[in-house]
Amino acid sequence: MVRIKHRYLLVNILYPDAKYSPLRPAATAGDDIPYTVQFRRPSPDQMNGGLLMRLIRDGVVELFGDYGSGKIAGSLQVKYFSSATSTAIIRVSREHYRLVWSALTLTTRLPRPVDQPCVIQVVRVSGTIRKAEEEAIRRARLSIRRAEAAAKSSSVSIAGTIPTASTAAAAGDDDFDMINGIEDPDELGDLDDDDDG
C-alpha cells in the first residue's frame, strides 16, 4: 500500500491596499498601527474555499501549463478556509507543492466575483495538518497581542518613542520564523490523517 505524502501550506491573504477593504479600520489614519496588523483584514463574504481552489488552479495553468496542472490536480484541496481571519490551509502532494506555492505568490488579484487586489503569503509548510493548525493558532494569538499593544500605545503616547518600543517587543516573537524557517521538516511518527490521495 503506497502512502501518498502531502504537504500542508498555511496561507495568509493580505490586503495592503486600504481603500479596497470592505471594512473601515478601527483606528484613524494618524495612529501608529504596525502594517502587519493593518494588512490583516477579513476577506469579503464571497471569498470561500472554492474560489481559492479556482485561483490556484488557474494560476498553476498559467505558470506551468497542462503539465503542472496535471501534477497537482489529484491531491490539491483546500482543507480550511476562514474569511474572518483570511487564513487557509491547502493540501498539495509532497513533490509538487512548490508549483502551488509559486502560483500563490504570483497572484495579484482575487478572481471574478471578488475582484480585489491582494497579496498571498505562505507562512508555513508542514507534513501534517495538525502542525499547520497549531501554527495558525500561534500566529492568530501573536497578531492579537500586537494589535492590543498597538492600541494601548497609541492611546498612551504623545511622542513616537513608546509605540516603537512595544511593537519591537512584540516583533521579537516573530523571529521564530527567521530561526526555524517556513518549512517543517518531516518527523518520524508523523501521521497524515487523510491518506485518500
Added chain:
Amino acid sequence: MATDIEVPGVTETTAVTEPATQPSSITTGPRKKKKNRKRAPKTHILGQLTVRNSPWSYILLQHLTSNSPATTPALDAVTAHLQITAALTQFLGLHGAAIPIDILKTEGAEVWIRVPAEDHSALLAAVGGWVSGKGEGWRVKGSSSWDAGAMARDSGQDLFDD
C-alpha cells in the same frame, strides 16, 4: 597510402592492401610482410579532457499540415517560432514559454532549432503533443547533443517506410 603527417595520439601504419571483392572476406593467403611500416614514436599524453555534457541540444522538426506538400508554402522562421511557443505555452505555461529557442535554419517544411540541453525533453514533449486549430503539427525527425545536423539520434521513421 603513406602517412606523412604525424598526429600525436594516433598511430598509423602503411601496408600493401589487396583489393577485396567482398567487404567481409577472410584473407587466407600468405601473411603479407609489412616492410614499410613506420613506427610512430611513443606518445606522451600531457593532459586529457572529456566533455560529456553539451550545453545545447539540436533538434530537427518537420512541420505537418493537412494540405498536400505541393500547395503549402515554405515554412518561415516566424511561423515556426510562433507555433513552437504556442506548443510550449500550452504544455508548460509561462515557465515553458520562457525556454530560449534559437532557430538555426528553415528549409521546406523542416526547421533546425537549438535549445538548452536541460529543456530537451520538455521541448520534445510539448511539440510532439501539440495540434493547431487547423490541424497542423510537428514531427521530431531527430536530435543531437553535439551536431547541428540533428540527426545523430533519429526518430526511427525509416523503420516504417517500405
